Amino acid sequence: MSAYRVIDRIQIEPHILFIRIEPTDIKITLGDVFKSLSDIAWISGFDKRYIQDYFQVRAEETINYIANNIITQSDDKITSDTGELVVSELSRLTVINEMSYLDIPLAELIKSQAVGNDGFDFFSKNLNKVILFGEAKFNSRQNAYGAAFEQIERFERIKQDVSDIKEIAEFCCEDSLNNHTSGKKGFIASFASKSTSTTTIVNGIKRNTHYNNLKKCEELICVAVNV
Numbered sequence: 001m002s003a004y005r006v007i008d009r010i011q012i013e014p015h016i017l018f019i020r021i022e023p024t025d026i027k028i029t030l031g032d033v034f035k036s037l038s039d040i041a042w043i044s045g046f047d048k049r050y051i052q053d054y055f056q057v058r059a060e061e062t063i064n065y066i067a068n069n070i071i072t073q074s075d076d077k078i079t080s081d082t083g084e085l086v087v088s089e090l091s092r093l094t095v096i097n098e099m100s101y102l103d104i105p106l107a108e109l110i111k112s113q114a115v116g117n118d119g120f121d122f123f124s125k126n127l128n129k130v131i132l133f134g135e136a137k138f139n140s141r142q143n144a145y146g147a148a149f150e151q152i153e154r155f156e157r158i159k160q161d162v163s164d165i166k167e168i169a170e171f172c173c174e175d176s177l178n179n180h181t182s183g184k185k186g187f188i189a190s191f192a193s194k195s196t197s198t199t200t201i202v203n204g205i206k207r208n209t210h211y212n213n214l215k216k217c218e219e220l221i222c223v224a225v226n227v
Contacts (some may be wrong), residue, residue, distance in 0.1 A: 003023060005021065005022055007198075013215070016215065016221075017222070021224070023090065087190050087225045102124050104168055120164050122188070125171075129179055133185065134187070134190055135188070137151065137190070139191075139192055145211075145222065148191045149208050149210035150210045161180070165177070184218050188223060192224075192226075193225060
């Protein structure tokens with residue numbers, strides 16, 4: 001059984017998609033997320049042993065930290081400690097499964113800072129070989145799309161995507177890296193959503209200043225996660 005189900009999918013503009021998902025069973029969502037994070041079979045896909053060893057150390061360190069300090073402390077509830085992790089991973093899986101985009105492990109597993117990374121939360125590559133940079137935000141009281149768009153715009157302004165490229169270069173083809181160098185890039189805004197209707201959320205997104213400033217990118221995906 002999938003960890004989520006798609007409840008809405010709206011093409012806002014030709015290059016802008018909104019997807020809303022619902023975890024299938026909130027009691028097992030954390031377990032599903034942790035199982036997905038713990039599957040490090042992707043490491044064997046690298047030919048060079050030193051690259052395998054590098055990612056093995058990073059991934060295991062993060063997985064152990066999440067298991068001991070986040071998952072076991074949660075009591076099967078989506079809290080501020082687990083919220084962003086859940087939103088990130090479910091959004092990443094949604095983009096991979098629903099759009100057949102590139103599967104790149106969550107940033108926590110591959111970046112040099114094991115936990116609490118200071119860059120984008122996850123990444124992918126679309127069918128046009130454009131790298132997508134994802135940012136997840138969780139708020140227990142309100143829809144968090146405003147915070148996600150604000151951070152994405154700020155990260156682009158300070159060239160955080162350029163800094164993060166070195167962390168994901170091993171997962172990306174030469175064409176996609178060259179596209180990024182020439183300014184072709186996209187973003188995924190991932191955020192917790194509440195009981196607000198999809199129409200209200202989409203209309204709110206369209207009015208958001210940061211969203212409108214990001215519309216110039218090659219592709220923008222908005223993923224609302226009902227947690």
